[in-house]
Amino acid sequence: MDIAIIVEGKNDKARLRRVLHNTISIYCTFGTPGTDQLEKLRKDINDSHVFIFTDNDSSGRRIRRMIRDLFPDAEHIYTRRGYSGVENTPEDYLISQLEKAGLDAHIIYPAPSPASIWNKHEF
Numbered sequence: 001m002d003i004a005i006i007v008e009g010k011n012d013k014a015r016l017r018r019v020l021h022n023t024i025s026i027y028c029t030f031g032t033p034g035t036d037q038l039e040k041l042r043k044d045i046n047d048s049h050v051f052i053f054t055d056n057d058s059s060g061r062r063i064r065r066m067i068r069d070l071f072p073d074a075e076h077i078y079t080r081r082g083y084s085g086v087e088n089t090p091e092d093y094l095i096s097q098l099e100k101a102g103l104d105a106h107i108i109y110p111a112p113s114p115a116s117i118w119n120k121h122e123f
Contacts, residue, residue, distance in 0.1 A: 011087035050074035
């Protein structure tokens, strides 16, 4: 099954691309989409399983409603209100939200830091 995630802008897309394999398509609305942009999204996404991941602000919620109307079966991924958008959400929180959405198999997990694998009793 093809998977598509819809975000607001190119910085959101770049942020998600850092933690998701290229097998996941990420589409941008580039702000509030007009009729032409919505039609292009509908055509491009076609029968993919859709996830909506917009900012937790008034603009993001408005865009989410528009996309939800276009893809009523879409699943929703949310960022925390305190973060200023998807692009500024810490990677560990992005990963936890993607895991909650069932996208574990498509996540690129960061390598553990060397400090986290050392044990003080080994010396």
